[in-house]
Amino acid sequence: MTALALLIICLGLGAVVARYARPPLGLAQGLNWWVIHIALPALVLELVPRLRFEWQFWFLVVTQWLLLLGAFVLFRIVGARWNWSRGRIGALTLVCGLGNTSFMGYPLLEALRGREGLALGVIADQMGCFVALAIGGTLVAAVYAGGQAQPRQILRRVLLFPAFVALGVGLIAGALGGWPAPVDDILARLGGTLTPLALFSVGLRLRLHPGAGQTRALVTGLAWKLAVAPAFMLLLGVMAGVQAPILSIGVLQTAMAPMVSAAILADQHNLEPPLANTVLGAGILLSLVTVPLWHLALP
Secondary structure, eight states, X not given: OHHHHHHHHHHHHHHHIIIXXXXXXXXXXXXXXXXXXXXXXXXXXXXXXXXXOOGGGHHHHHHHHHHHHXXXXXXXXXXXXXXXXXXXXHHHHHHHHSBOTTTTHHHHHHHHHHHHHHHHHHHIIIIIIHHIIIIIIHHHHHHHHTOOOOHHHHHHHHHHOHXXXXXXXXXXXXXXXXXXXXXXXHHHHHXXXXXXXXXXXXXXXXXXXXXXXXXXXXXXXXXXXXXXXXXXHHHHHHHHTOOTTHHXXXXXXXXXXXOXXXXXXXXXXXXXXXXXXXXXXXXXXXXXXXXXXXXXXXX
């Protein structure tokens, strides 16, 4: 409960500071830089060497790709039926097809499932969701914005992302027996800054400004992201014989709030940014209720 309370407090503090305290320009960007380049790699380096890989880890990766693929198919069909613009379809595909598996996912998993669950969440995030964003998300944005994706640029983005590099180093360290105790302690302390800073940063950016005609798109998108997709992944995992805790973590990572980076990508490609940001804000708040409910329903 303490970890969950910390999560809510940090998110709330960010929202309050953004509204009333006039924070310095670039504060959120600065916090994000620390989280992405220092805290997140340190956490990955700490946790990954402790993992003992199993064949069922495929579920953690595949669920993130199925989430994006399902969103692509669903919103293409629904969009044609309801005469949505290409920008709206693209925005919903991005923000409801990619989950906030790190900034929101790591703190929630640690609060609900402990360090073991967090370690498995790293696999779903770095090998599943991040690669889906870099490849699938970039392709979706290009398709709906009328541009072209650059394969070399995508590959470079994946291979040089700090946490992805840390994943490779962590795997090597694990094969060699892990880190010495002092190094492990330093990594744990650096990684421990992720939860408060990431959630505070998300709170700084939290926006809820529903526009005219957005309600149906908002409800449809969040129904897929927070309820339908996790239920589908749970069914898939049970049918495939995936066991807990891998089954539970795969479903929970699918159920996380929409991804902040996906909303930024939608904004960069002019894919109805107001809708993308509204879905992002509403999804973050709702996920504080829906993710714990999924946790209670899972083994």
